[in-house]
Amino acid sequence: MIKLVVTDMDGTLLDENGHLPDGFTDILDRLRAKNIKIVAASGRPYYTLQTNFGPVGRYLSFICENGALVVDNNEIIYKSVLAKDMVQNVISEAKKVKANALVICSPNCAYIENYSEEYLTEIKKYYTTLEIVDDLSKIDDDIIKISICNLEGTNNITDSELTNDLNIVSTAAIWTDISNKGVNKGVALKSLMNTDNISKEETMVFGDYYNDIEMLAEAEYSFVMENAPEDMKQYGKYIAASNVEHGVLRAILEYAL
Known part of the structure; x- marks a missing residue:
């Protein structure tokens, strides 16, 4: 049953x-x-x-x-809250790819920078509570996930140390989610x-x-x-x-x- x-x-x-x-x-x-x-x-x-x-x-x-x-x-x-230094490392690595738009997720809202309307339209499909900030690296909150949207569908994270220490998974053709290992x-x-x-x-x-x-x-x-x-x-x-x-x-x- x-x-x-x-x-x-x-x-x-x-x-x-x-x-x-x-x-x-x-x-x-x-x-x-x-x-x-x-x-x-x-x-x-x-x-x-x-x-x-x-x-x-x-x-x-x-x-x-x-x-x-x-x-x-x-x-x-x-x-599951990501360590602050790990959040900084992911932001730094992901920003090396110009087509990446980062969504930094806390339990109560998602933080983004001021992306193009094309990216905002895609992001708003999934994140209804957004706060736009000047610099994602200065967020002071419990971060439980980092999402990367890349409308070109290119590789998002290549740093081997990050891939060893984090759970990085493709959730759709243009989305990648990053969270704690396990x-x-x-x-x-x-x-x-x-x-x-x-x-x-x-x-x-x-x-x-x-x-x-x-x-x-x-x-x-x-x-x-x-x-x-x-x-x-x-x-x-x-x-x-x-x-x-x-x-x-x-x-x-x-x-x-």
């Missing part, structure tokens, strides 16, 4: 326009009626996820910032499963991109979306219909409800 449903957002639960699929609220009500917990697991920050889900968000738990922040029962239960959606999910005494056999996970690999491994019912890159499909036991076809809801109806 499934007790836990975990879904990535972009390219997975959300449709091609970045919206929740029609029928989501009804499915959520039916899951709650069966005491099945639902978790949104995303590279997005908590404040953006709250906006995405609106009033029904209070019924969900969240793995945010690719596992750097976990919210359960509307309370932050875990955050931080990922899978580790965050496992902590929630242990807290609620839920087994792998009782867990259903949906994902579509490389930052979902670790959490897919934590579920017996692991679904990779049809629209995922072909080399991602080896990491799921099942293939769900694409996000455009509301594949997450269709699989939940078949396997959990």
Whole structure:
């Protein structure tokens, strides 16, 4: 019997326009009626996820910032803060590539410099609470993730020491996320499963991109979306219909409800 449903957002639960699929609220009500917990697991920050889900968000738990922040029962239960010297090193290294736009993420907001309108449009898709600063290196806050947007899709971080000391993962064709070593959606999910005494056999996970690999491994019912890159499909036991076809809801109806 499934007790836990975990879904990535972009390219997975959300449709091609970045919206929740029609029928989501009804499915959520039916899951709650069966005491099945639902978790949104995303590279997005908590404040953006709250906006995405609106009033029904209070019924969900969240793995945010690719596992750097976990919210359960509307309370932050875990955050992984980057060392200040490491933040400075990443900023310095990333700025060597002119096409890189950096987003410095704290639990409550994201910091950016004054980028072009093209970059701002892309960044605002995912970060709804932004503070524009003159110099990112002077931020005094708990930093849990650094995101790099590169509209040219070029390599973002090449420094070997940084790649050894940090978790650096591609989250989309033009996005790279950087967090502490060992931080990922899978580790965050496992902590929630242990807290609620839920087994792998009782867990259903949906994902579509490389930052979902670790959490897919934590579920017996692991679904990779049809629209995922072909080399991602080896990491799921099942293939769900694409996000455009509301594949997450269709699989939940078949396997959990």
